[in-house]
Amino acid sequence: MRVLVTGGSGRLGRSVLSTLAERGHQVTSVDTTPATPPDGVAAITADLLDATAREDAFTRAAPEAVVHLAGIAVPFAHPDVRTLQVNTGLAWAVLSAAIEHGAHSAVAASSPTVYGYNTPTWTPRYLPLDEDHPVQPWHAYGLSKEIIEGTVRSLARTTDTCVLSALRPGYVVAPEEWAGATTQQGHTMAQRLADPALAAGSLFNYVDARDAAELFALVIEHPERVRHGQVYNAVADDPLAPGPVDELMARLHPTTAPHSAALSDGRAVFSNRRARTELGWEPTRTWRTQLSQGRVG
Ligand SMILES: NC(=O)c1ccc[n+]([C@@H]2O[C@H](COP(=O)([O-])OP(=O)(O)OC[C@H]3O[C@@H](n4cnc5c(N)ncnc54)[C@H](O)[C@@H]3O)[C@@H](O)[C@H]2O)c1
Structure with a gap:
């Protein structure tokens, strides 16, 4: 299928491009940042806010499916008004274009930060x-x-030919970050695992970029499975911590203490x-399989 991926030069986008190409799709990446795409993937350098x-x-x-990742991906990386304008403007414009151009599915990246922790x-x-x-x-x-999730719900009311949804990836870990490259927060994954204070900010969530990419692929390959206009968490089964996080949560996020016992069996x-x-x-x-080359423990 012909798939347009926005933000294909990014941390998550690179894995999405590779995964979709490996699965036989005809992929076009659109990004303001030029990057060498994986074999077989076309790349367009463009600002998607420019009509x-x-x-x-x-x-x-001419996409049959659209994966919308482009945007400002880190809280406080830009002035607040810019973050709001760029992310919400992009989502409305890209998802509307997907519908107008006859795509039969479109999925946007949301984030667990919508829950409002911290x-x-x-x-x-x-x-x-x-x-x-x-x-x-x-x-x-x-x-x-x-607002992006609201955009998905709103536009879903306007179409029954393009299945719309949003995914909430956890803290995305790219292959090179498992291998020791520093993450967007400036520390390594081994350091993030060793110091609970680092992963506590995201409530110990994470997802491998390739696993997340497979979920984006499933959503566009199986629109019949998707709840039109709805959202799915895209997180690993386990927390990013060496053991259960019930006590860590109660200590580092005391307001969660009444419910933290539910995590005592090691669940995230x-x-x-x-999504499962x-x-x-x-x-x-x-993290146990990806950091198994002896960098931890
Ligand atoms: N990285 C994470 O841990 C994480 C977690 C949850 C959700 N997300 C979301 O997933 C998506 C991808 O995240 P990422 O980590 O790969 O981010 P990233 O910053 O690595 O990639 C985003 C890409 O979007 C491009 N972009 C920004 N504005 C654009 C525009 N106007 N037109 C075209 N391209 C534009 C950037 O050049 C960049 O390459 C984002 O929407 C982010 O909010 C990321």
Whole structure:
């Protein structure tokens, strides 16, 4: 199938391009940042906020499916208003273009930050956090992702020919980061695992970029499995910690203490059950397998 991927030069995008190409799709990447794409993938350098450039990219790619990753991917990386404008503007423009150009599915990247953790008073109603749990974003990045999820729901009401959805990838770990490259936070994965204070900021969530890419592929390959207009957590089965995180959560996020016992069997703070049971996703790359070359422990 012809697939247009926005943000294909990025951390997650590179794995999405490779995964889709390996699965036999005809892939076009669109990104403001030029990068050498994997073999067989076409690359267009363009700003998707520019209407003319966007229209040209969609016309050239003629996508049957769209994977929308482009945007500002880190909280506080830019002034708040810019983060809101770029992320929400891109999502509306790209997903609308997908519908207008006849794609039969389109999926956008959201984020677990929509849940709103990391405030002194954030209190979950229950743990693990699933897609039915209320969202309460408090920073511009998290709010932009809630609006992206709202954009998916809104546009889903306008079409029954293009199945729309959003995925919430956990802390994305690219292959080179497992191998020792520093992450977007400036530390290595081994350091993140060794110091709970580092992973606590994301409630110990993570996902291997290739596993996440496989979920994006499943969503566009099986639109009949997808809940039109809905969202799926895309996180690993286990937390990014050497053992259960019930005590760590109670200590580092005290407001979660009433519910942290639910994590005592080693499960992650976020549930991926919906993606597993409804989409058939099976994340297979855990920190235990990926860091097994002796860099940890
Ligand atoms: N990395 C994570 O841990 C993580 C977690 C949850 C959600 N996400 C989301 O997944 C998506 C991809 O994340 P990532 O880590 O690969 O980010 P990234 O910053 O590595 O890649 C984003 C890409 O989007 C491109 N881009 C930005 N604005 C653009 C525009 N106007 N037109 C075209 N391209 C543009 C950038 O050049 C960049 O290559 C983002 O939407 C991010 O918010 C990432």
